[in-house]
Amino acid sequence: MQQLAFEQFDRAAPILEAISHHTVLRTILAGSTPGQVYVNDPAHPTIAFAQFKHRAFISGDPGGIERDRLRQFFTHDVIVNCKRSDVPLFRLTADDPAWNQILTDVLNEQQPILAGYQCFSIDLTKNFHETKIPPGFTVQHVTKTLVHQDFQGRDDLLDEMCSERESVDAFIENSFGIAAFEDEVLAGWCLSEYNHENRCEVGIATLPPFQHQGLAKAMTCAFLALAKENGISNVLWHCFKSNEASRRTALSAGFHLIEDEQVLMVYLDPAIHLAVHGNLQFEKGEYPQALTWYQQALQEDHPQAWIAWNAACSAAHLGRIELAFNYLNQAVDLGFSDLDHLVRSEHLAELKSDARWGTLITRLNQNLPS
Secondary structure, eight states: OEEOOGGGGGGTHHHHGGGTTSHHHHHHHHTSSOOEEEESOSSSOSEEEEEETTEEEEEEOTTSSOHHHHHHHIIIIIHHHHHHHTOSEEEEEESSTHHHHHHHHHTGGGOOEEEEEEEEEEETTSOOOOOOOOTTOEEEEOOHHHHTSOOBTHHHHHHHHTTTSSSHHHHHHHOOEEEEEETTEEEEEEEEEEEETTEEEEEEEEOGGGOSSSHHHHHHHHHHHHHHHTTOOEEEEEEETTOHHHHHHHHHTTOEEEEEEEEEEEESSHHHHHHHHHHHHHHTTOHHHHHHHHHHHHTSSSOOHHHHHHHHHHHHHTTOHHHHHHHHHHHHHTTOOOHHHHHHOGGGGGGTTSHHHHHHHHHHHHHSOO
16 A cells, blocks of 8 residues: 555545545545545555544455555554554444455454444534523533633543644634533533534533433534534534444434444554453443453553443442452552542442442542542
């Protein structure tokens, strides 16, 4: 695979058109997103590949390249691009299901994970839902004035604004969005991504203490109104098929399903890679298998707190109470500090009558800022 200069991107555009419901491809080809584009033969391409940070796409003839060459390409280009962008994974979308088998073989050493992925769309030239903001919350447009204010959760919002744009200023100049607050505490956001002509995608998150209160739908509807004001007529919503909450929010806000596909995920960090395998088992209710994956992940260097948390939840579902408390304490050791999430978690119901529960609450309270 050979990398193209920007002025050569038009050679790859017709091949990538089959998966252009991923708007990032359009913005890469237009030059507004600083991605990389490759083809198997610059003179007569039959395969095209594009990448921006963790998002990667391949389209064209699956038989048009030898597997060894493809393996070298992922090792020397795709993974290197991820490391340069400081992203821990790449998520690969292909136009033809035949690619999934080929790439599973090519990336065998990285143990790729195949997952369902969906794309929803809404036409803003037609009527769309309006929903009131739940009591106790307010929404504000994400502006230069807002991002220079001091509020709890500000860093999370700024990080999300830079997930697709190169800086906060670039987001303010080229994108738009809304943020939700409870008093002075950030509760969530809904931001435009990959704005291109009359189209954009949406990035949404409701922070854990504020979930299950109708805020996601309310933010989405407020965002759609703002999108229409900004000249957008088509908004796309991408999520994993297993993310039932995201799917429900999209459908309740008036989006409809336009693509149901599979993506290959490769995690470069061994601990995260093993833990994601655990997550897939956890979602299916296969708690013994999930716990095994999490235990392997926790043996790797520098595991994250959420892995120990998920191990605790798995152990609790299996009735292994002492082990669950051990993992919860390990999660605190690794930086877990969300007392509200701990108290509300349904996965830990069996632990709450145990005397060690109060000890854990006290420990978290002592770690929280006064």
